[in-house]
Amino acid sequence: MTARKEIRFILNDHDITLQTVGACDTLLDYLRLERHLTGTKEGCAEGDCGACTILVGRMTGGALRYEAVNACIRFLASLDGCHVVTVEHLSGADGTLHPVQQAMVDCHGSQCGFCTPGFVMALYALWMQNPDPSEDEIETALQGNLCRCTGYAPIIRAARAMAATGNPAKDFLIRERENITTRLAGLTDGKRVEVEKDGDRAILPADVDDLAQVLVQNPEATIIAGATDVGLWVTKLLRSITPAVFIGHLDGLRQIDVSDSHITIGAGVSYTDAESPLTGAYPHLEEYWRRIAGWQVRNMGTVGGNIANGSPIGDAPPVLIALGAEITLRLGQAERRVRLEDYFIDYGKQDRAPGEFVEAIHIPLMAPDSLHAAYKISKRRDEDISSVAAGFNVTVVDGQITAATIAFGGMAAIPKCAAQAEAALVGQPFDQAAFIAAGAALAQDFTPLSDWRASADYRMKAAQNLFRRFYLEMSESDQPVRLAQA
Ligand SMILES: Cc1cc2nc3c(=O)[nH]c(=O)nc-3n(C[C@H](O)[C@H](O)[C@H](O)COP(=O)(O)OP(=O)(O)OC[C@H]3O[C@@H](n4cnc5c(N)ncnc54)[C@H](O)[C@@H]3O)c2cc1C
Numbered sequence: 001m002t003a004r005k006e007i008r009f010i011l012n013d014h015d016i017t018l019q020t021v022g023a024c025d026t027l028l029d030y031l032r033l034e035r036h037l038t039g040t041k042e043g044c045a046e047g048d049c050g051a052c053t054i055l056v057g058r059m060t061g062g063a064l065r066y067e068a069v070n071a072c073i074r075f076l077a078s079l080d081g082c083h084v085v086t087v088e089h090l091s092g093a094d095g096t097l098h099p100v101q102q103a104m105v106d107c108h109g110s111q112c113g114f115c116t117p118g119f120v121m122a123l124y125a126l127w128m129q130n131p132d133p134s135e136d137e138i139e140t141a142l143q144g145n146l147c148r149c150t151g152y153a154p155i156i157r158a159a160r161a162m163a164a165t166g167n168p169a170k171d172f173l174i175r176e177r178e179n180i181t182t183r184l185a186g187l188t189d190g191k192r193v194e195v196e197k198d199g200d201r202a203i204l205p206a207d208v209d210d211l212a213q214v215l216v217q218n219p220e221a222t223i224i225a226g227a228t229d230v231g232l233w234v235t236k237l238l239r240s241i242t243p244a245v246f247i248g249h250l251d252g253l254r255q256i257d258v259s260d261s262h263i264t265i266g267a268g269v270s271y272t273d274a275e276s277p278l279t280g281a282y283p284h285l286e287e288y289w290r291r292i293a294g295w296q297v298r299n300m301g302t303v304g305g306n307i308a309n310g311s312p313i314g315d316a317p318p319v320l321i322a323l324g325a326e327i328t329l330r331l332g333q334a335e336r337r338v339r340l341e342d343y344f345i346d347y348g349k350q351d352r353a354p355g356e357f358v359e360a361i362h363i364p365l366m367a368p369d370s371l372h373a374a375y376k377i378s379k380r381r382d383e384d385i386s387s388v389a390a391g392f393n394v395t396v397v398d399g400q401i402t403a404a405t406i407a408f409g410g411m412a413a414i415p416k417c418a419a420q421a422e423a424a425l426v427g428q429p430f431d432q433a434a435f436i437a438a439g440a441a442l443a444q445d446f447t448p449l450s451d452w453r454a455s456a457d458y459r460m461k462a463a464q465n466l467f468r469r470f471y472l473e474m475s476e477s478d479q480p481v482r483l484a485q486a
């Protein structure tokens with residue numbers, strides 16, 4: 001296949017074509033250092049603070065959709081065929097502020113101003129989705145933005161006030177949607193894209209079959225989906241990732257299929273896109289899912305990336321293992337299906353051969369007699385990595401526990417089922433004593449580590465207490481299991 005040797009995208013209102021792009025080049029560096037668009041700030045360079053928030057628009061399901069993302073960990077090469085919108089594009093040519101900016105001014109939402117462009121862009125993304133958002137939607141949209149001056153209350157007031165300050169129909173991105181859609185269509189040609197700078201190579205396969213071929217030819221390549229892990233390897237660890245194979249643009253990996261027995265999620269589906277189908281089928285994941293990272297990272301990060309990276313503290317694996325998930329791995333034309341739990345072999349070691357990639361995740365629908373819960377324990381509610389995460393799946397028939405799959409993250413070198421605790425439950429009556437005994441058996445399953453997130457004792461105690469909590473929540477007890485959120 002002949003490859004195109006340039007990437008093409010729209011930046012605000014300019015068509016951009018770049019021939020010399022390295023795999024490691026970030027959008028933030030490009031904006032600030034090459035385009036001098038310095039409204040986009042660098043606070044942390046690791047996706048945590050939101051100061052670099054910009055919008056990326058791309059064709060999704062036949063429609064142009066804009067999402068807030070972190071420019072600091074978004075690689076430039078991945079923007080082929082996209083529309084990048086920075087804060088400079090918001091105000092009118094005559095300097096009139098955008099309604100979102102005006103609301104920030106009116107509500108005194110800015111002090112030193114460093115975080116302000118990032119907040120404005122996150123609120124802008126929200127305003128485009130819903131010009132009159134609920135409190136819950138405002139909190140979700142601002143999960144990924146930090147401010148060290150305002151105490152957040154004026155920013156939240158600005159978010160509430162946005163509805164009164166302007167008419168979305170007059171907004172540039174909404175008015176120009178058709179024009180941008182036509183221009184984006186003109187940029188794409190269905191070809192593989194290969195660009196490089198000083199030997200730092202980036203490849204964007206044309207489709208999933210092409211991806212399989214590229215990886216067979218380059219088995220040592222770094223696969224990049226949302227880059228919310230890999231981005232930090234570059235910005236924090238200064239690692240080389242060449243050759244890098246980008247997969248986030250591949251529609252064939254972004255499909256979600258629902259059958260009578262399973263939900264199948266393509267490995268390139270983002271947390272945001274997975275949220276509605278997953279929480280519809282597995283309501284216990286609703287709160288848990290929104291506690292994964294923050295809004296911008298969920299717009300970029302994929303479920304496949306969370307599995308493939310093999311981290312012991314990834315949030316998706318424990319709850320998906322508890323649901324009995326399997327994954328499809330593909331090497332060239334050969335596909336194989338493995339239980340998700342079996343994919344994790346040891347710390348840093350997964351059942352994946354060089355050149356092989358995760359293609360899809362298959363999650364069985366819940367059995368009628370089964371009880372489910374998902375728990376995340378972290379220092380902060382939002383935008384924090386788990387100290388302990390757990391998925392519970394317990395089947396009760398006529399008051400007896402007949403099956404239990406209980407998986408933990410943060411308790412071992414890999415996400416893993418608690419075999420002894422499960423065995424302690426099966427065959428027992430569904431009562432509190434059984435769950436306290438199962439919690440005690442957990443000490444035979446795991447010897448957790450102490451680190452900066454939690455001590456080993458804390459992890460064990462917290463995990464054991466989750467057994468009691470699960471029982472109390474499921475038994476419709478009137479005991480308070482958790483405080484209602486203020
Ligand atoms: C600020 C911040 C907060 C975060 N909070 C959380 C959190 O709360 N919970 C949590 O679990 N994680 C969190 N993360 C980590 C990260 O967002 C997740 O692990 C995410 O799911 C990674 O997906 P990705 O698509 O970005 O992966 P990438 O960074 O693109 O890739 C991650 C790894 O998977 C490999 N890979 C990706 N896709 C495939 C594939 N299809 N086949 C084979 N290999 C593949 C890559 O080569 C790489 O090794 C956070 C990250 C940041 C920056």
Ligand code: FES
Pocket residue numbers: 041042043044045046047048049050051052053070071072073
């Ligand atoms: S600079 Fe902090 S999230 Fe990008």
Ligand code: FES
Pocket residue numbers: 109110111112113114115116146147148149150
């Ligand atoms: S206004 Fe100063 S960091 Fe937010």
